[in-house]
Amino acid sequence: xxxxxxxxxxxxxxxxxxxTLALIPMLLILSVLVFxxxxxxxxxxxxxxxxxxxxxxxxxxxxxxxxxTREFALDKPLYVQYFTWIKNIILHGNFGRSFQWNKPVSELxxxxxxxxAIISLFSVVFVWIVGVSIGIISAVxxxxxxxxxxxxxxxxxxxxxxxxxxxxxxxxxxSKFGIYISGLFSEAYVDAPWSLAKFFDMLKRIxxxxxxxALSGIAGNIRIMRANLLDELGKQxxxxxxxxxxxxxxxxxxxxIRIAANPMISTIGWTLPGIFSGEALASIVLNxxxxxxxxxxxxxxxxxxxxxxxxxxxxxxxLIGTLISDILLAWADPRxxxxxxxGDN
Amino acid sequence: MSDNILxxxxxxxxYFHLDEGIVKAVDGVSFKIEKGKTFGIVGExxxxxxxxxxxxxxxxPPRGRIEEGEIILHRESGTVDIAxxxxxxEEARKIRGNEIAMIFQEPxxxxxxxxxxxxxxxxxxxxxxxxxxxxxxxxxxxxLRKVGIPKPEERIDSYPFEMSGxxxxxxxxxxxxxxxxxxxxxxxxxxxxxxxxQAQILDLLRTLQKDMGMATLMITHDMGxxxxxxxxxxxxxxxxxxxxxxxxxxxxxxxxxxxIALLKSIxxxxxxxxxxxxxxxxxxxxxxxxxxxxxxHTRCPSYMAGICDRAEPSAVEVNDGHKVSCFLYGGNENx
Numbered sequence: 001x002x003x004x005x006x007x008x009x010x011x012x013x014x015x016x017x018x019x020t021l022a023l024i025p026m027l028l029i030l031s032v033l034v035f036x037x038x039x040x041x042x043x044x045x046x047x048x049x050x051x052x053x054x055x056x057x058x059x060x061x062x063x064x065x066x067x068x069t070r071e072f073a074l075d076k077p078l079y080v081q082y083f084t085w086i087k088n089i090i091l092h093g094n095f096g097r098s099f100q101w102n103k104p105v106s107e108l109x110x111x112x113x114x115x116x117a118i119i120s121l122f123s124v125v126f127v128w129i130v131g132v133s134i135g136i137i138s139a140v141x142x143x144x145x146x147x148x149x150x151x152x153x154x155x156x157x158x159x160x161x162x163x164x165x166x167x168x169x170x171x172x173x174x175s176k177f178g179i180y181i182s183g184l185f186s187e188a189y190v191d192a193p194w195s196l197a198k199f200f201d202m203l204k205r206i207x208x209x210x211x212x213x214a215l216s217g218i219a220g221n222i223r224i225m226r227a228n229l230l231d232e233l234g235k236q237x238x239x240x241x242x243x244x245x246x247x248x249x250x251x252x253x254x255x256x257i258r259i260a261a262n263p264m265i266s267t268i269g270w271t272l273p274g275i276f277s278g279e280a281l282a283s284i285v286l287n288x289x290x291x292x293x294x295x296x297x298x299x300x301x302x303x304x305x306x307x308x309x310x311x312x313x314x315x316x317x318x319l320i321g322t323l324i325s326d327i328l329l330a331w332a333d334p335r336x337x338x339x340x341x342x343g344d345n
Numbered sequence: 346m347s348d349n350i351l352x353x354x355x356x357x358x359x360y361f362h363l364d365e366g367i368v369k370a371v372d373g374v375s376f377k378i379e380k381g382k383t384f385g386i387v388g389e390x391x392x393x394x395x396x397x398x399x400x401x402x403x404x405x406p407p408r409g410r411i412e413e414g415e416i417i418l419h420r421e422s423g424t425v426d427i428a429x430x431x432x433x434x435e436e437a438r439k440i441r442g443n444e445i446a447m448i449f450q451e452p453x454x455x456x457x458x459x460x461x462x463x464x465x466x467x468x469x470x471x472x473x474x475x476x477x478x479x480x481x482x483x484x485x486x487x488x489l490r491k492v493g494i495p496k497p498e499e500r501i502d503s504y505p506f507e508m509s510g511x512x513x514x515x516x517x518x519x520x521x522x523x524x525x526x527x528x529x530x531x532x533x534x535x536x537x538x539x540x541x542x543q544a545q546i547l548d549l550l551r552t553l554q555k556d557m558g559m560a561t562l563m564i565t566h567d568m569g570x571x572x573x574x575x576x577x578x579x580x581x582x583x584x585x586x587x588x589x590x591x592x593x594x595x596x597x598x599x600x601x602x603x604x605i606a607l608l609k610s611i612x613x614x615x616x617x618x619x620x621x622x623x624x625x626x627x628x629x630x631x632x633x634x635x636x637x638x639x640x641x642h643t644r645c646p647s648y649m650a651g652i653c654d655r656a657e658p659s660a661v662e663v664n665d666g667h668k669v670s671c672f673l674y675g676g677n678e679n680x
Contacts, residue, residue, distance in 0.1 A: 004502045236449055237457040242404045243449075244469045244520070245442035248433055255457050262459070333459055334504045 012337055015330050023323055030315045035082050038096075038308035046074055048302070049099040072096065095312075096305030100298065105309045109291060113313055115184065116290040119283075120275050122210045127217035127271065132264065134218075135225025136257060142230065150222055157219025163281040166212045170286070181208055182287045209286050213278045217271055221264065228263055232256035258332075265329045269322030276314050350419055351560045352378040352401070352445075352528055357414035357428070359393075359400045368632045370396040370409065372584035376577075378528065383554065383561040385575030385592070387568060387607070391629055393584040394564045398530045401562070402447050403432040403440075418444065418528075443473040446521035450533040452513035456505035462489075462516045463501035466523055473524045488519035491556075492549060511542035515549065522553060529554070530562045535570060547574055568611050572596060577666075580604045583629065583640040586660075590667030600669040602647045639672065647673055 041048075046068055053060055069075055073084035088094040095105035138147040173179045183190065184205055189198045232238065233256050241251045280292025287293075291310050298307040330337045359371040371393040378384045386394045399405050401416055416427040418440065430437045449455045456465060466485040470476065476484065482501070489497035492515040505513055514534065521529060531550065535543035551574060554561055563574055571578055571592065579589040580603065588601040599605045609623040627644040630636055636643050642653035652672050660668040661675045 004499060236451050236454040239404055240447075240449060240455045240517070240520075241457070243402055243441055243447045245438040245440075245472055246468070247438065259457065259459055335458060335506055 008337075012330065015337060016327055019323055019326055023319060026319050027316060030319065031086060031312060032082070034308045034312040034315065035085060037311065038085075038304040039078070041302045041304055046072070049097075052099060068097070089312075095309035098298070098303050098306040100301045100303040100306065105306050108306065109294070109309060109313070112289055112291045112294055115288070116276070116279060116283075116292065117317070119206065119209060119213065119279055119288070119290060120272070122206060123214040123217065123275050123279065124268070124271065126210055126214040127221055127275075128268075130214070131218040131221025132225050132261065135222045136229060136252075138222060138226040139229035139233065139260075140252065147226075151226075154219040154222045157215045158223070160216070161281070162212050162216060162278045163285045165215060166209075166282045166285040169208060169212060181205075184209070184288050209279075209282055209288055212282045212286070213275060216278065217275065224264060224267070225260060228260035229256055232260045262329060262333045265325055265332055268325035268328070269318070272318045272321040273314075276318070349379045350377050351380045352419070352562075353415070353417040354397070354401070355415040355417070357397065357400060357416065358412040359396050359405065359409055360412050361406075361409045363408060366633045369584050369635065370632070371400060373414075374579075374581070374584070374586050375414075376579050376586065376589060378560050378562060379576075380527070380560055381554070381558050382576040383563055383574050385563040385565065385571040385578045386581055387565055387571050387578060388581035389566060389629055391583075391632065392581040394566075394581050395532055397581075398447065398532050398562060398564050401427065401530065402445060403427060403430065403437050404447075405432070420444070420527075439473070442469055442521075442526075443524045444526055445528045445530065446524065446526040447530040447532060448514070448517050448521045448534050451537050452510050452517055453537065455517050456513055458505055461502050461504055462508070462513075462520075463503075466501075466516070466520045469520055470523050484523060485519070488523045489516065491522070491553070492516070492519045493545075494519070510538055511545065514538060514542075514546055518546075518549065518553070522557065522559070525557060526559055528560045528562060530564070532564045533566070534563075536565070536567070543570075550574065568607060580607065583632075583635060585640060585670070587641065587671070588667075588669045589660075590664065594664055594667040598664065598667070600663055600667070600674060601641075601671050602645045602673070603641050606646070639670075 046065065049068075050060060050065065071084075071088070073081050076084070085096065088096070093106055095109070097103070098105050098108055101108055134150050138150050141147055170181055173181045185192075185198065185201055186205070189201045192198055235256070238251070238256055241255050242248075246254075276292075279290060280295060282288070283290045283292035284296060291314070295307060295310040297303075298310065354377070355375050357371055357374045358369070361368040361370055374393070374397055376384065376386075386397060388394050396405070396409065399409070400411055405411070411428050414428055418425050418427055425440075427437070427440065430440075456462060463482065463485055466488060467478070467481040470481040470484050471478070474481070474484075486497045486501055489501060494500050494512060494515050500508070500512075500516075505516075508516065518534075529550075534550070535546050538546060547570065550561065553559075561574070563570065565571060575592045577590065578592050578595045579586045580595070580601065581587070582603050588595065588599070588604045595604060596608065599608055603625075606623070606625045610625060612622055625644055626646070630640070630643060636654070638652075638654040638656055639645070639658050642648050645653065648654075649672060658670045658672050660670045662668050663674055
């Protein structure tokens with residue numbers, strides 16, 4: 001006889017498996033969409049490439065063109081091109097070529113994707129820790145000075161777009177303190193290879209962009225956490241727990257906070273796209289070496305393999321983020337894990 | 346006589362300080378609960394019966410405060426005035442859930458959805474008894490068996506959403522009795538359940554009370570529940586007890602016009618003629634503007650102008666243990 005505990009573990013495992021398998025069709029759809037985007041501008045990238053070279057008067061190497069045509073199956077029908085493109089990405093990590101930079105895309109984006117990931121990760125963690133803790137205090141001390149202050153900050157944070165805030169911060173830092181906040185590294189390290197010193201240099205400067213990117217998320221999380229927790233605090237199970245003789249702080253964390261956090265876990269997934277786009281705008285203003293500005297330039301220049309690859313990577317990361325938040329939610333909330341919904345009767 | 350008293354509430358006043366004004370939810374309530382007996386408080390919604398219970402438990406909402414009065418708990422080792430203890434102090438927490446436990450109205454929301462019922466019962470045991478986790482689990486299973494949950498070894502790992510309303514209320518009762526309380530407060534324990542389940546839960550409460558020798562404070566708006574389970578009754582109206590006495594006195598010899606009206610408004614099975622159910626005239630007055638004098642005078646069929654709206658009647662003993670606060674029976678020593 002398998003125990004109830006074992007059954008539940010099995011349930012959880014099958015839930016994770018199902019969710020992970022569902023990721024595959026979604027990634028396929030994403031790749032098709034990205035491929036369509038790449039194909040949207042008139043002419044394939046090679047024609048554009050050749051035309052650019054010709055315009056700048058460079059001699060065209062016929063052999064090189066033949067090689068590229070073969071590599072991307074440009075002389076074959078569209079679906080073959082699609083599969084060749086996917087095959088190159090999966091098997092060789094070859095995302096195509098950026099004609100703007102005349103380099104393979106994979107070479108261009110590696111470091112920038114990492115930078116974006118770091119900044120986004122920092123922002124998400126920051127949004128969560130700061131937003132949720134302020135939300136909790138605001139709800140527990142409802143209508144206190146603290147609550148009013150952060151409600152005010154919250155409204156401002158939700159309403160001011162990140163890039164505007166970035167501009168204001170740059171202006172204040174420059175006009176009042178004479179500091180020019182730009183980039184992620186001080187001058188000494190911009191072109192230096194990675195080292196521990198460079199990493200610490202980055203840690204020193206990353207807070208301003210992280211704060212700017214995170215502010216609207218923090219504000220949103222304060223509002224959501226405060227509202228959720230106020231709802232939960234009024235529920236009967238809180239009174240019941242109090243009637244048991246549970247100390248107040250332990251009670252808060254075990255019951256209402258735990259339950260109020262559940263809906264927030266499910267939103268991690270869709271805060272990612274918001275963070276990405278906020279990061280792109282703030283990065284353009286703050287001149288950060290992330291994928292945001294690069295995507296912006298690539299789109300303007302119709303550098304479609306580069307733009308497509310960036311969209312593909314961000315899309316895939318968002319899907320994976322959503323998967324992680326789904327699994328976290330199932331782990332946190334048994335009602336999700338075992339299916340039956342509310343189950344009231 | 347006084348050896349039998351478990352809990353004594355004397356002139357309890359619990360007020361809510363709201364932006365709109367002060368709500369005197371409980372305004373000078375006194376009663377005694379005897380060991381092993383069931384005391385019922387009956388009244389309409391908003392009469393202060395639940396707030397009386399919450400005051401005893403010291404689990405009032407943030408704006409509610411005990412202003413005056415005593416809540417004296419008699420123990421073998423002496424007495425303690427609960428009203429004097431800070432609600433969040435360790436002393437108060439040692440009484441709550443241990444010596445005095447409570448079950449609530451809504452079994453659907455009274456258990457937190459993200460923990461198993463076993464977890465929530467064991468929590469109470471571990472809080473008040475010096476036992477290990479495995480022992481707590483054994484006790485919890487025992488308790489679930491005691492309240493009539495089938496296959497308690499399995500059900501202990503169920504989540505609340507996997508149980509029906511009746512089962513959840515049973516689990517709640519198991520949670521409340523797991524530390525052998527001397528007083529169980531039941532705040533409308535059957536209101537949210539269907540009629541057959543109601544009867545089962547009342548039966549269960551009665552059996553448990555006999556087995557464990559605990560006293561029960563039954564809070565309800567349902568005269569039927571009182572008739573079935575209570576030994577003594579207090580009828581509350583707008584924060585005051587208007588009539589109190591043994592259950593037979595209240596049902597067969599009611600004195601206060603409010604009690605009489607309440608009893609008349611119960612539908613009776615087997616009545617010959619089809620006639621309209623009697624009801625009490627008017628509405629419960631706003632808690633911000635309580636009537637002067639006797640609070641019931643605005644709705645009272647025996648209202649005496651110039652007397653009832655002038656002064657508050659005091660309690661008069663009309664029979665052994667049967668007290669009523671109404672000018673029809675005297676009670677004008679306040680004049």
